[in-house]
Amino acid sequence: MLSSTQRRGLRLAWRFIRPYRWQSLGALLALVITAGITLSMGQGIRLLVDQGFMTRSPHLLNQSIGVFMVLVVALAAGTFTRFYLVSWIGERCVADIRRAVFDHLIQLHPGFYENNRASEIQSRLTTDTTLLQSVIGSSLSLFLRNALMVIGGIVLLFVTNPKLTGIVVLALPLVLAPILVFGRRVRGLSRQSQDRIADVGSYVAETLGQIKTVQAYNHQGEDRRRFALAVEQAFTTARLRIVQRAWLITLVIVLVLGAVGVMLWVGGMDVIAGRISGGELAAFVFYSLVVGGAFGTLSEVIGELQRAAGAAERIAELLQARSEVQPPVAALQALPARATGRLQLQGVSFAYPSRPTPRAIDNLSLTIEAGETVALVGPSGAGKSTLFDLLLRFYDPQQGQILIDGYDLRQLDPQDLRRHFALVSQNPALFVGSVEDNLRYGQLQASDEQVRQAARIAHAHEFIEQLPQGYQTRLGEAGLGLSGGQRQRLAIARALLVDAPILLLDEATSALDAQSEHLIQQALPTLMQGRTTLVIAHRLATVQNADRIAVVEQGRVIAVGTHRQLVSENPLYARLAALQFNPEHEARTP
CATH class of the missing domain: 3.40.50.300 (P-loop containing nucleotide triphosphate hydrolases)
Incomplete structure (x- = not known):
């Protein structure tokens, strides 16, 4: 059984599948049709053996083969429809989940990120959603298809030969028991495995994001050791999960195919004694293999579904996080x-x-x-x-x-409040994209001339023009490749474009060389003119x-x-x- 948190995770998945219910119904219809065609092939085999081979009639053989080929074509068409719709639903739902999670995260107040590592959140947004895509776009379809095959196969087994079916039914409790026992263990280990993978991704992001510091202190050896430890912990957890799933699959195969072997012996004796025809036994063997194979696939898919439940649970935790800074519910005021x-x-x-x-x-x-x-x-x-x-x-x-x-x-x-502020921080944030994109960050509608005018006032136009593609030059992560003074002047130009009535300067000229500080000091009076300005400064010469x-x-x-x-x-x-x-x-x- 699934825990309450995992049921909540599956409800989350259903919430994103529900808008595409018509596509889901089409996929389900195609799935039912293909399962029905697959099961009907058992009767086709019976007719082929009893009326085609045993009667030695070319006409009946041609009819039987003709029916068989029609079923093959219908099965291929149904499988194409099912595969396309199910895969489309998986990709569409995961795209919606990623958008919903990102849209939610970007609204959370900064305090949320004090207690939650951004790299771990990134892992949830990528690794966990990819797992959900695999399950929604494949494993869930396999689960439903094989569940139908098991149910339909058992019904047709009874129709074909109740005596032999009894042997298969007796084996069912032996098959279900290990699924329940090992499935619970797999579920817990799946969640742990996802957590360990997130730890690995988090360590990579943190280390590579500070690569200069890592190399400056010759910390590579210790980082290799720590990363190897994180990888080994992830591997150990994954190995335990794999062992449990392997035992589960092994037991299912042994028990199911063992029951099929006993059934074949009993059925063979009945054919020899003339109690049933060869076609009946062939059909029964076909259905037995279908049911056995479906049970084996179900045991594998259940493990994937349990992993998906853990992934959905982790994503649900992000969507349930609430920002402590909220707009008022009633009596909303506007500046x-x-x-x-x-x-x-x-x-x-x-x-x-x-x-x-x-x-x-x-x-x-x-x-x-x-x-x-x-x-x-x-x-x-x-x-x-x-x-x-x-x-x-x-x-x-x-x-x-x-x-x-x-x-x-x-x-x-x-959001209404913050449009009245412009911030120039000590370490200005620049983003991957062009110089122009970064300047327009707070004013997306600014014209090219406004962008260049702001850059001129901030004494940034000259160095921007010297970049390989000028204003279209793409910056690395966090403005990598620009000096501190250049980044600061871009931040001032960005604040100028916002044209907010309140300016916040947080150590805007600290840790800069004399030339950069001189240029920024020349730009600041224009930036501050006509605005309420708060300046944080340790260097008193800048605020006298x-x-x-x-x-x-x-x-x-x-x-x-x-x-x-x-x-x-x-x-x-x-x-x-x-x-x-x-x-x-x-x-x-x-």
């Missing part, structure tokens, strides 16, 4: 076409679900006026980047509220001219003011300034 950009954080407290203590943000209050440039400075881990996550509503605060133009973020649809600077420590704003005010009034800021602007003096200070 105007373009927000002014006034932000208020009122008593905000927040801790990441995976790290409940200490709080990343602790009772923080801050107001940013429309069009104002505010810099956030403080030591690493103070909560500056977390503020950006809250403003973009990747997470909701556990206490307090955040307002944009007087609207509580919790009362806004996240901000309207205000907020000093953040341990999730709290401990001081707000201009650079000059904070140097004289706030010890933490004064110490940071001394370290960066006057290190010799700081070294002499006790």
Whole structure:
């Protein structure tokens, strides 16, 4: 029997098959017809033996062969129809499943990915769905076909010779028992096998994704050892599953064909004694082989169906994951076409679900006026980047509220909210595709001239033109092949194209060479003009001219003011300034 979670997985599969019920009915009809034709061939064999061979009549032989050939043609046509429809349904359903899972995953809040490895999710989206495709497009059809063959074959066995059928029926409990016993073991090992395969894929993605670090630290030997261990664990689990399935198939073959052997001996004695004809025995042997072969195939297919149930269960887990950040059910508010950009954080407290203590943000209050440039400075881990996550509503605060133009973020649809923000991060995300595709990432309708104008303002046009295909040059994963400064300038151009009223700059010029920083500093004023801007910076030289600077420590704003005010009034800021602007003096200070 299947567990409740596996039944849920099979219901998931049915949910995606149901829209194609007419194709499914056509496949089922073709399956029934082909099974019926296959079973009717037993009667054809009986007629061929009794009326064709035994009567020595050429006319009857011709008739028998003619009927046989008609059945062959009908069987071929039915098999073509069944195979095409079943394969089409399998491919169509898996395509729908992949789309549904991806569409669901891309809406989940980032916190979901803290506790779930992206590489394991990728394995579920590829390996598990491929297994489902195989089952829906092949194994399920085989299961239904062979189930019909077993049922129809047993009925025709009784019709042909009840005495001999009794021998076969007595063997059925002996066949079903190992299927139930070994099937339960195969089911559990199938789920474990899929998990081990996911571990292998996850390790490959993680290691190859950080190949420079791996090679820089000469870690290849240890990675080979760990990968070999993961592969061996996957192999060991698969071997145990194969052993159980092999025993299952072996027992079924021995028991079924053993019963057929006994039946042949009894039937042969009846033919010799004249109690039945040779045609009856030939038909009975045919049906016995059909039933035996169908049982053997069923034992194999059941293992595949159990693996599919495990795969469907894993996919169902992804589809059942719920985002903790949801648009409100009722009283949905909407921001105007373009927000002014006034932000208020009122008593905000927040801790990441995976790290409940200490709080990343602790009772923080801050107001940013429309069009104002505010810099956030403080030591690493103070909560500056977390503020950006809250403003973009990747997470909701556990206490307090955040307002944009007087609207509580919790009362806004996240997608409606985020169109008012443009983000330039410390390590900008670039995607596989052309330079132009990456620039248009936030504004798909931008014209070619708008793209090039944004690139010129960001001082990116010159280096883009020098690329092999200019704006059509395809970038590697994460912009591989571009320098940090080039990637940063592309990110600024992308933010310019979005033309959002609120700009978030997260260490936009950190870790860049002087030339790249100079070019980006030239681009930033145009980007910031007329926008509410929040800047995270460790290098105070880049934010001295901000309207205000907020000093953040341990999730709290401990001081707000201009650079000059904070140097004289706030010890933490004064110490940071001394370290960066006057290190010799700081070294002499006790």
